[in-house]
Amino acid sequence: xxxxxxxRDAKIARGLAAEVRRRSTRPWVLMEIxxxxxxxxxxxxxxxxxxxxxxxxxxxxxxxxxxxxxxxxRALSLAARRDVTLVSYGDMLRVPGSNTDLFHVKAEGGDVxxxxxxxxxxxxxxxxxxxxxxxxxxxxxTTAPAHAxxxxxxxxxxxxxxxxxxxHVLVPPAIRTLLSSPRNRVQGFIAPGHVCTVVGMREYExxxxxxxxxxxxxxxxxxDLLEAIRMLVVQLEEGRAEVENQxxxxxxxxxxxxxxxxxxxxxxxxxxxxxxxGPIPVSGxxxxxxxxxxxxxxxFQLGCVCADEPAECISxxxxxxxxxxxxxxxxxxxxxxxxxxxxPMVSSEGACAAYYQYRRHAVAR
Amino acid sequence: xxxxxxxxxxxxxxxxVSDDTKDLAAFSCPLPLPARDRILLGHGSxxxxxxxxxxxxxxxxxxxxxxxxxxxxxxxxxxxxxxxMTTDSFVVKPLFFRGGDIGSLAVHGTINDLAMxxxxxxxxxxxxxxxxxxxxxxxxxxxxSMHQAAANxxxxxxxxxxxxxxxxxxxxxxxxxxxxxxxRDGVSLSASQAQPGDAILVSGFLGDHGIAILAEREGLQFExxxxxxxxxxxxxxxxxxxxxxxxxxxxxxxxxxxSSTLNEISAASNVGMELNETAIPVRxxxxxxxxxxxxxxxxxxxxxxxxxxxxxxxAQAALQALREHxxxxxxxxxxxxxxxxxxxxxxxxxxxxxxxxxxxxxxxxPRIC
Numbered sequence: 001x002x003x004x005x006x007x008r009d010a011k012i013a014r015g016l017a018a019e020v021r022r023r024s025t026r027p028w029v030l031m032e033i034x035x036x037x038x039x040x041x042x043x044x045x046x047x048x049x050x051x052x053x054x055x056x057x058x059x060x061x062x063x064x065x066x067x068x069x070x071x072x073x074r075a076l077s078l079a080a081r082r083d084v085t086l087v088s089y090g091d092m093l094r095v096p097g098s099n100t101d102l103f104h105v106k107a108e109g110g111d112v113x114x115x116x117x118x119x120x121x122x123x124x125x126x127x128x129x130x131x132x133x134x135x136x137x138x139x140x141x142t143t144a145p146a147h148a149x150x151x152x153x154x155x156x157x158x159x160x161x162x163x164x165x166x167x168h169v170l171v172p173p174a175i176r177t178l179l180s181s182p183r184n185r186v187q188g189f190i191a192p193g194h195v196c197t198v199v200g201m202r203e204y205e206x207x208x209x210x211x212x213x214x215x216x217x218x219x220x221x222x223x224d225l226l227e228a229i230r231m232l233v234v235q236l237e238e239g240r241a242e243v244e245n246q247x248x249x250x251x252x253x254x255x256x257x258x259x260x261x262x263x264x265x266x267x268x269x270x271x272x273x274x275x276x277x278g279p280i281p282v283s284g285x286x287x288x289x290x291x292x293x294x295x296x297x298x299x300f301q302l303g304c305v306c307a308d309e310p311a312e313c314i315s316x317x318x319x320x321x322x323x324x325x326x327x328x329x330x331x332x333x334x335x336x337x338x339x340x341x342x343x344p345m346v347s348s349e350g351a352c353a354a355y356y357q358y359r360r361h362a363v364a365r
Numbered sequence: 366x367x368x369x370x371x372x373x374x375x376x377x378x379x380x381x382v383s384d385d386t387k388d389l390a391a392f393s394c395p396l397p398l399p400a401r402d403r404i405l406l407g408h409g410s411x412x413x414x415x416x417x418x419x420x421x422x423x424x425x426x427x428x429x430x431x432x433x434x435x436x437x438x439x440x441x442x443x444x445x446x447x448x449x450m451t452t453d454s455f456v457v458k459p460l461f462f463r464g465g466d467i468g469s470l471a472v473h474g475t476i477n478d479l480a481m482x483x484x485x486x487x488x489x490x491x492x493x494x495x496x497x498x499x500x501x502x503x504x505x506x507x508x509x510s511m512h513q514a515a516a517n518x519x520x521x522x523x524x525x526x527x528x529x530x531x532x533x534x535x536x537x538x539x540x541x542x543x544x545x546x547x548x549r550d551g552v553s554l555s556a557s558q559a560q561p562g563d564a565i566l567v568s569g570f571l572g573d574h575g576i577a578i579l580a581e582r583e584g585l586q587f588e589x590x591x592x593x594x595x596x597x598x599x600x601x602x603x604x605x606x607x608x609x610x611x612x613x614x615x616x617x618x619x620x621x622x623x624s625s626t627l628n629e630i631s632a633a634s635n636v637g638m639e640l641n642e643t644a645i646p647v648r649x650x651x652x653x654x655x656x657x658x659x660x661x662x663x664x665x666x667x668x669x670x671x672x673x674x675x676x677x678x679x680a681q682a683a684l685q686a687l688r689e690h691x692x693x694x695x696x697x698x699x700x701x702x703x704x705x706x707x708x709x710x711x712x713x714x715x716x717x718x719x720x721x722x723x724x725x726x727x728x729x730x731p732r733i734c
Contacts, residue, residue, distance in 0.1 A: 360721050
């Protein structure tokens, strides 16, 4: 872990923050897309370091947050079946569906397991041939290769009892939606480094050309984010709008070709609904017909389910960067991580949870 | 379809639903989550859900002046002698892990709960719930380990009980231990005694136990040399209490880790706390494992560490006393108690900014002890 220390170095971080404050002639509005980045910004109090030089708004990059309510309800209905073992990343367990969550389904006898890797779910299916193992595959471009590999692995092993409930979303279409909104205030974006590690930077070039907005691919440590913020501020002050790469230790322009090929083999792009935001064209991945046997939605014939969000939850406004979590009347009172109204308060990557967990004291001041 | 910025709930067209989902069709009306009508794993986390259980179920029914103190041990008086009594059940999975097992853990855990009350542990009991089919060799290993731990600590196990349940009704082996000790004269420790200005100390590296357990868990294959820190802390406490009379509270940060313990003390004393992130001792390997697993060492369990709140003038003497003992050689002063933000633990980060260290809502990792 020593290699991380230089990206958490207080002196470097403070130097970068000072440079941002010095260079910035107006409070630029910047958005980090990824919830992991939001988490770092809040955990390290980077907003405190930047003062008024930059206003940070938080993007829709929390996969747990944007997974549609009806998809969660589908997972819940699967988990409640006696013949199904539902396997999920831990964060999904507490996300409220329409009227329960996976923790409660588990307490009522549902077989719900937590894994860190989808290949563990494949192993589980292999070791329990009499049970249907469904992996709840949520995420951005980042997790898609591992999910594709899990499907390919299950195919190779000839497993008949392994499926995935897939809910993948793609970052560039979301940025396009944000920028197309008449209410958009965001002047520069930090693109998520791990997503670009997989898909490369090409797609962001189109956005930069079309909307004349600077985009910097950034990492996840405090120094990464401060450097990305500095690069954005420099571009904005110089009137430039380009794609730049801060996260050079991981991201290459073309991305990771074998990962892209695995994804392309199993998935195809599709329209997708985002929780709190609504449908965004060609913003998700769906399992190709050739792999329908591994698609839980088709295997279990999960139909369309309609569901509404609690009226008080402003998660849509938060996910679009129009409002901050603390603008919500329910923040920290009727909506807390123990009793969340919306997904951004649940996930460790959710903006509301990050504010609640790390910044409540600053709000109270 | 044009890009949409529709911010309201979007209703997708209704299609016929299969049998599997017909129940869900009725869900179109948003209902709040039902009241917690069942026990969730999080109720055992030592965090907020556990506190709810205490306040909603246990205290209304069982509350009395001794129990209501909600310390790690009860302190009762018998003919002028103050006795400490505590009980703890152990359900750790797996039963054996790097540097320890459920048996030694069950001995250490109860001794530590007595020690945190300033008591010298005198006797232990041990009760076993065994699952039908448990290999005899497993039980033998656990019991020998208990014997060794108790002998090393100088605290005999003087009574016990055994129950066997059907296969599937328990996970191998659960142990309960109860302990009785004698509270040191002139010592009165409580989580409610922290005062602004007090120093906050920990006795060594945090998070070892939780990571050692995780390393053994199914499906989490990572290599680590981290061992559990499971240890009996009564001699360390004795050294500390010999050195200074100014110790206000002692706690062992087990489930829920340092953050839960500090939040409990800050709530019980109605004070705030300010920690210094760079002063908190965490091993490189533990930091690395936490990084990989998305955990925060502040929340990871310890089984051989204590947190001490000590009046500021005595802080250095307390630190030195801890460091002179093998179990406290990596002790550190990690922060102080403050008037500001009562009932809130705030950390000065490595960047010099501040953030909250909150109590966990749910559970990072169940069945860690």
